[in-house]
Amino acid sequence: MIKLTSLGQVGYIVDINNVRLVIDPYLSNYVEDKYGKQFKSLIKSPILPESIKNVDYILISHEHEDHCDPFTLGKIFEVNQDVKIICPRECNEIIKEIPFKEILNLKIQEKKQILDINIEVVPAAHPELEINNGYSRFMGFLISINNFVMYHAGDTIPFLTANNYLPKGIDLAFLPINERNFFKDSAGIIGNMTCREALEWVEQLKIKHWIPTHWDTFSNNGTYQEELDIVAKRINKSNYTWINAGETISI
Structure with missing residues (x-):
């Protein structure tokens, strides 16, 4: 059983059997406080970060504060003293005041095994690939259990070398x-892929089903649901699911 709980933006709690992963949690007003009212959140945080317990690993895709939020991460750590974190090296300075039990800066295609779950780091282009000695500034994650593969892209646009890192037939992206x-x-403001690009990339990578992210939090850096729905309907591509902040689904 896999349970997915949306935290808004690109954040998710992923519960797989007895393992809990938290990906890119942004549950504060940190970006607004730092950069101004243009980054006021459109949604209320669906959950208090200190109420997220029993976390085994936090996965952070890159250092931008709507993904690597030191306030949210600090609150999660307060109630998860043994939690470990996987993140790019660029995040280390941001989280240095939080005494995580272990900080893992994994290289591209390096893997971490957690019981029967495999986590593999893949690069992301935000908007370009930035790779240095095998380390990627921007990361995505392949999360596999048995033969089921999930791909959390973090922040990215489609990139030419994706086939070197992403398997065909991903079950959920x-x-x-x-x-x-x-x-x-x-x-x-650095955006990501357009709705049309997402639909085309899903087709090229033969992704079976996908979940849109990075659409609901900021008025100056989001997308209306109708934009994707209209295009998808015109080309008859409906293999995606909207998940609102705070909503949980089981797969």
């Missing part, structure tokens, strides 16, 4: 659809 464009670039 989490893909960010807060498109990049001229106006975001001009404002210094």
Whole structure:
């Protein structure tokens, strides 16, 4: 049994049998407080970070504060003193005040086995690949149990070398659809793939089902659900599921 609980933005609690993973939790107003009202959250945090207990590993895709939020991570640590964290090296400075039991800066395609769950680090392009001596500044995660494979992309756009890292026929993917464009670039906001790109990438990678992420939290860096729904309906591609912040599904 796998349970997925959306935390909003790209954040998820992933419960697999007796293992609990937390991915990119953003459950505060840290970005607004640091960068201003244009980053005011559109959604209320669905859960208090200190109420997330029994966490085995936290997975962080990159150092941007809506993914690596020191306030949220500190609160989760308060009630999970033995939790370990997998993150890029660029996150180490941000989380240095939190005494995690173990910080794992894994290289691309390096794996961590947790009971019968396998976690593999893959690169992400945000918006470019940045890889140095095997370490990627931006990461995604392949999470596998038995023959079921999930792919959490973190923040990324499609990239040419994806086939070197991602298997064909992924069972479930989490893909960010807060498109990049001229106006975001001009404002210094890094977007990800467009709805059309997500649909095409799903087709190319033969992903069986996917969940849109990075659409609900910021008005200046999100996407309306209708944008994806209209395009998907026109091309008859409906193999995705919207999950609202705080919602839990079982697969």
